[in-house]
Amino acid sequence: MNSAFNRRGFLKQGSIAALATALGTNIVFADRMPEGYVPLFLDENDALKGKSPEMIVQGDKPWNVESPVHLLDDKVTPVEKMFIRNNGLVPEKIDASSWTLTIDGESVKTTKTYTLADLKKRFKTHTYQLVLECGGNGRSGFQPQASGNQWGQGAVHCAEWTGVRLKDILADAGIKDDAVYIGYHGKDLHLSKDPKKEAISRGVPMAKALEDETLLAWQLNGKDLPEFHGYPLRLVIGGWPASVSGKWISRISVRNKVHDGAKMEGHSYKMPKSPVAPGEDVPQTDEYFKIIESMPVKSLITYPKSGAMIATDAELSLRGHAWAGDHSIKKMEVSIDFGATWKECKLESPANRLAWQQWSAKLKFPSKGYYEVWAKATDDKGNAQPMVTPTWNPGGYLNNACERIAVKVG
Ligand SMILES: Nc1nc2c(c(=O)[nH]1)N[C@H]1C(S)=C(S)[C@@H](COP(=O)(O)O)O[C@H]1N2
Numbered sequence: 001m002n003s004a005f006n007r008r009g010f011l012k013q014g015s016i017a018a019l020a021t022a023l024g025t026n027i028v029f030a031d032r033m034p035e036g037y038v039p040l041f042l043d044e045n046d047a048l049k050g051k052s053p054e055m056i057v058q059g060d061k062p063w064n065v066e067s068p069v070h071l072l073d074d075k076v077t078p079v080e081k082m083f084i085r086n087n088g089l090v091p092e093k094i095d096a097s098s099w100t101l102t103i104d105g106e107s108v109k110t111t112k113t114y115t116l117a118d119l120k121k122r123f124k125t126h127t128y129q130l131v132l133e134c135g136g137n138g139r140s141g142f143q144p145q146a147s148g149n150q151w152g153q154g155a156v157h158c159a160e161w162t163g164v165r166l167k168d169i170l171a172d173a174g175i176k177d178d179a180v181y182i183g184y185h186g187k188d189l190h191l192s193k194d195p196k197k198e199a200i201s202r203g204v205p206m207a208k209a210l211e212d213e214t215l216l217a218w219q220l221n222g223k224d225l226p227e228f229h230g231y232p233l234r235l236v237i238g239g240w241p242a243s244v245s246g247k248w249i250s251r252i253s254v255r256n257k258v259h260d261g262a263k264m265e266g267h268s269y270k271m272p273k274s275p276v277a278p279g280e281d282v283p284q285t286d287e288y289f290k291i292i293e294s295m296p297v298k299s300l301i302t303y304p305k306s307g308a309m310i311a312t313d314a315e316l317s318l319r320g321h322a323w324a325g326d327h328s329i330k331k332m333e334v335s336i337d338f339g340a341t342w343k344e345c346k347l348e349s350p351a352n353r354l355a356w357q358q359w360s361a362k363l364k365f366p367s368k369g370y371y372e373v374w375a376k377a378t379d380d381k382g383n384a385q386p387m388v389t390p391t392w393n394p395g396g397y398l399n400n401a402c403e404r405i406a407v408k409v410g
């Protein structure tokens, strides 16, 4: 709730408005609420404690919470504005002092177990800003509806993560020559509460696992990880579907084959190798589907909010972020004429590899009326965002269509 309060602990004006929207009515006497007081209807919502009142709840069993795009305006996403995606149930009893990480698998030389204290003491600590975007971000844009959470475009964040490099730990345990993949195991419970089942257990090829930016992190934006984001230890792998960034990590297996954990099967986090028509029955095998790796080029308009109104002759300042999986952004453009012409934006370089980049533009409109501003990013390989929703796919993944906002002039 931090963001909702001002320095003196009073609800901020903007937050009161947001609360009223969430409630569907205004809070009479909002100005008399005691310092730091959290209205009951928010307090009852345990999972949302520490989250902004404007977050969109996609579901509560398990908890899936999305950030409206305009809340993602910060360069480094604050915790209260980060989306939450849980496939299972948050582990019930977490004791960081007895938490351990085990490195095992067919392709590890020595199975080793580390306490959190060992990790902090024995390995060098690194901090990176990393984009974690759900593979299904934007799914609601697909017609007909693809199954899964109907995310808008807010299942993405770029926060600052602190921890140790996975490659340093793997070097300590030793990896055999036949290692091809890592697979993570977290302590969250399967929705059935069957302890033999895992909610999710995914992984990446060795090359991605061994990148400098692949961390086992215990800090998010300079503080202990919040429970919902994987306290006390999580894997963070920027640029790939965020499902590979395992939360509540207790074990990492070095595999001599592609990891075969939960949500590595069927068409989970996979794209068809050639287009599949809605309703078409395609075998869910490697012959037809491939695992999603680097995420596609994409951008957000985080300011202003869609529906902005400005005076004729006024200049509109726009801004947002752009990212492109393992790649960087080379060019950012906006259009006010439905993509007929484009204007190049100012583009910042990323804080580090795999962090998103900030863009900004100033626009003037030729006359009064309704406009749409479209934003398009191009990556360093020359791949640009499509102006319309890309090819439909059974999992509803990778919708990187241009973002658009409505603007009324005059
Ligand atoms: N153990 C575990 N790790 C997990 C998940 C999960 O359900 N359990 N969800 C994954 C998915 S699908 C996403 S998109 C990200 C979301 O990270 P966040 O909740 O910190 O935003 O976590 C990933 N790691």
Ligand SMILES: [Mo]
Pocket (backbone or CB within 6 Å): 085, 133, 134, 135, 136, 242, 243
């Ligand atoms: Mo996800």
